[in-house]
Amino acid sequence: MKIHGISSEIPLFRTVEFNKNFSIVLGVAKSRGEGKSHNLGKTTLIELIDHILFGSRDSERIKAIKENFPNPVFTVELRMGSETRKIVADYTKKKKAAFSTEVKQSYEYFIRFQDDYKDEFRKVSIRGKDLSWKPLLLRLMGFNERPLVEKYEIESTIQDYDKFIEIAASSGMKREGRAEEIARLEARRTELMNAIASLNFGSIEDSTSAQLASEVDSRILYAKRELFVQRKELSAVTEALRSTAFVQFTPERIEQIYADLNIYFGEQVKRDLSDVQEFFVQVTENRSTALSAMKKRILESVSTLEQELTILNEKRAQYLQLIVAPGSIDLYRQLSPQLAETETELSLLKQDVYRESIQTATAERNLLKTQQLTLAAQVASEIDEHDATFREIKSHYHQIMADVMDIDSELVIEKNSTGNLDFRTISWRDQSPSQELKGEMAKKISCAAFDVALRIVNNDDSGFIIHDGVIDNADRNIKKKFIEAMKRRSIQYNFQYIMTAISDDLPDSVEHEDIVITLSDKSDRELLLGRTF
Incomplete structure (x- = not known):
């Protein structure tokens, strides 16, 4: 073309x-x-x-x-x-x-x-x-880029797992003085249960008493535990929505700073800052949309649990009307919610609610790290064993730099143990490394020589x-x-x-x-x- x-x-x-x-x-x-x-x-x-x-x-x-x-x-x-x-x-x-x-x-x-x-x-x-x-760039140099693409994709997923594990761990009920907190709550639970046990339930029918103890209270306890967790999640999401992920800036503000300092503010800088601003806006919008949808789901769940608790409390009140001891109903109404809340907090402290998720994420992350190492080896093998085209590009580049700048120079692909690649140019004179490619004109000619070498073998x-x-x-x-x-x-x-x-x-x-x-x-x-x- x-x-x-x-x-x-x-x-x-x-x-x-x-x-x-x-x-x-x-x-x-x-x-x-x-x-x-x-x-x-x-x-x-x-x-x-x-x-x-x-x-x-x-x-x-x-x-x-x-x-x-x-x-x-x-x-x-x-x-x-x-x-x-x-x-x-x-x-x-x-x-x-x-x-x-x-x-x-x-x-x-x-x-x-x-x-x-x-x-x-x-x-x-x-x-x-x-x-x-x-x-x-790897493809233009004649290599199969697929192992490198897959390695980057896996590394991105590993980073996602790392972030999830970090958030899950910080969101779990892992805190300093955990044993002391558990002991305090267990003592509080014992006090509440003793107080409830002292109430006069003698006039209540056995069947009603069994249903009150084993069915209604159990369901109330479960609902309150779920409501506790959901409200914690709602608080975290609401806080996240209040926080912006990126700094707010405009290219115009940066341009004014350049102007105040009498520094040239080029068109490319404007374009880059506009692109960055656009990227920040898009990511912030996507993040807000996702968090808003999450908040909506949690609110719906909280509403459902609150309605269920209302119904259960009304049912429990009906049962309590059978109790004849004076003041027992009012006292039970005060003690029972406290016991349910204490049971919920104690349950969450005794178990890490995110433990299974963290364990699963850790196992999958470790599996991905194994795959990452395999792909890193494939990338290294590709560079070492299929470099015929790259050697041709290097030869053309070297000759152009010698013809125009009288510089001995070479294109280099460096790889490390994780499979990451760095592309560099090096130069030498009289068999000793030189800094000639750092000069402005040498760098411009080097860029042009690289492009032409690529074109010659991709033509x-x-x-x-x-x-x-x-x-x-x-x-x-x-x-x-x-x-x-x-x-x-x-x-x-x-x-x-x-x-x-x-x-x-x-x-x-x-x-x-x-x-x-x-x-x-x-x-x-x-x-x-x-x-x-």
Whole structure:
């Protein structure tokens, strides 16, 4: 899949037709003393292509286009083998991605913007935990990512079990001075039972007495025990609903802090903070919904138990009317609820109400840990025994870095005993480790070299790579070597390489036909969209 061109129904939009293999989108620098050229449309062009093809989130540039142009309709024309395909995006309507999530993921490392050169492996656009990107990267490197995915999923479940066990243990009746508390309650129970035994039940019929003792009181005791537990749960859920899980913040507040400190607050930072805010809001809403549903169920259970207790107490009162001893009914009514409450608390103290759940969760967690170790071994085996594609990627990466930066460097996958993977780049000079890859320009070239190496071995669709601003601020020699290396490889391995650049010190080796569009702010018509906005 190669990009033939992009056009628009916006009248002054400058249509761009890309070369089959190598293209430069050029920005003309401002006059000396005014700094580098920005807002000419170089990055906007790349964002439009990314957004139209893969449905990435609306950036500030995309939002501005929607707001400032009456007919924001764009067409991207693709070469797909011997056929062409036109992707039309009408920004006045709801837009869908042109390609599936799988295709979008396969191009994750083939479009880099100006803030994507800090890490070869984890781009700014990659969010979430390791599960969201390491398996994808492993697949692009030629490995079977399934054992790693299953390991992450099991680890997530183990964390859920750990959290459950922690909550269950803290919610159980495990407290300091437990023996002392039990002794106190047992003494209180003995006092209550002795007091009840002293009441005059002599006039009550034997059958009624048996039913009162063995049936009604037992049912009341059970109902009150359940009601006690439910009210404890209700209290815990209500408290949880009063607490928010995440800090409340807005990107606007963070932006104001940056402004007060005179620190540049970039568009990507805004996008990231908006995504974080959206994530926090969504998780808080999901949590509140789940807790509210739980509270509703507990309230219904409490209501049912309270109704049952009312009926049972009324029935007991009917039986007590048979007692003839003066004052016995009133005294029994006072003592019986106290005895039921004492029995309930004592029962809960003598047994951990969460014990069986904790034991079950612990057993299942231990089983999962065994499976985790098995999968960790499978991940390690996969890295060690099926690395033919990865070795090819490493070779291409090493050669590009040597050609452009004269640096001996290597891609490394480190694995530990738990099966976790770390992706690193290392460099050396004269057979000794060096810190050369920590330099800003070396890191940018390293990111580009990694992408190109991936593309060379993952090029079944004769696809494209787009690098925005990759050699900005580089010296003339590096620019020359880089352009030559990219152009030569794009032709040799039949992929399409598109880069944006500014005109400062552009090497003489760049041919006129390599430049597919020149953007400048000398006049509005030389801008991408025909005017500033």
